[in-house]
Amino acid sequence: NSIEEVVNVAEFEAIAKRKLPKMAYDFYASGAEDQWTLRHNKIAFSRIRLRPRVLVDVSKVDMSTSVLGFKVPMPIMVAPTALHKLAHPEGELATARAASSVGTIMVLSFSSSYNLEEVAGASSGLKFFQLYVYNDRKIAESLVVRAENAGFKAIVLTGDTPRLGRREADIKNRFTLPPNVTLKNLEGLMSVELDESKGSGLEAYASNTMDRSLSWKDIGWLKSITQLPILVKGVLTGEDASLAINAGASGIIVSNHGARQLDGVLPTIVALEEVVNAVQGRIPVYLDGGVRRGTDIFKAFALGAQAVLVGRPVIYGLASDGQAGVEKVLKLLSDELELVMSLCGCCSVDDIKPSHIDRASDFFS
Ligand code: FNR
DSSP: OOOOOOOSSHHHHHHHHHHSSSHHHHHOOSSSTTOOHHHHHHHHTOOOOEEEOOEEEEEOOOEEEEETTTTEEESSEOOOOGGGTTTTTTTTHHHHHHHHHHHHEEOTTTSSSSSSHHHHHHHHHHHHHEEOOOHHHHHHHHHHHHHHHTTTEEEEEEOOOOOOOOOOOHHHHOOOOOOOOOOOTTTTOOOOOOTTTSOOHHHHHHHHHTTOOOOTTHHHHHHOOSSSSSSEEEEOSSHHHHHHHHTTTTTEEEOOOGGGGGTTTTOHHHHHHHHHHHHHSSOOOOEESSSOOOHHHHHHHHTTTOOEEESSHHHHHHHHHHHHHHHHHHHHHHHHHHHHHHHHTOOOGGGGOOOGGGSSSTTTT
């Protein structure tokens, strides 16, 4: 089917699968080990039913919200995902233009294939920068300063990756980078070489570079090098939510890294409630993982999320049709959200309440 005929995110995935080389598609689509969490990120959403309220005046439905004080027309952000050039030659430049044209926030991955200055220059839209911390801390320091200078508005510190999860598809495919694709932010800072002789080149690379000593106290170090607010990404427990607040985080992203790190962790929509309860409204809580429908976004709001991020859907849109494909994915999701809000009797995202969902485990149980 052609792009014009695509009616949902799943169809974008099918097109991306057809178009991309196997190594690239598998890299994007797969999760860690048995991929239990990968499947359950989606299944868990499907187990939540909706409790619509009818005969509410929904002649005006407003999906806008604010993220760290920035007003956005839809509560859907672009999650940081690595290496967009494997999906499309314009890579992160196209993604940034698409996010900007629909008015939402892009979180640029540390592991991007255009550098942060190039991406900043591609669009005037709001952007956050996702940070990994390597053994050589000067690299993080330099990138954080560069991001701040280039106009990025927040640092998203990914906390769930002291080592790379075991992604068996990448191991089998001996994942490596084609010559035209690099970890562009690192140019001039270090030489990047992937050794795929024993499996996933990315895993081998990460095991040599990632600073496994990174810990909560390092939020203090980050705050000493930047004025930007810090979001901690990868929190799945109430305990860690409290530590994030104590460390001075400005927000939390409940995430299991798209099920690519530790297999067997809770689906994010299940973990969300515990985090929201621990946070008690002190800082905003966002969620990513398995969001593929407007109803998923609605359910996340009902459980206390203040925005969601989407990872793979953006990549599938990019692979299918570049900037236009990403725009269409974001538009589809926001149109779907507007519809479910209308049909549930919610005129604004603040109207979405726990009473709009039902988590009883099975029908008639
Ligand atoms: C990711 N994710 C990720 N996270 C991060 O902090 N830095 C990164 O570089 C990447 N890279 C990356 C690559 C690919 C191909 C995927 C699929 C994911 C995780 C990402 O930010 C997000 O948590 C998940 O993608 C959300 O799940 P969905 O929307 O893909 O189901």
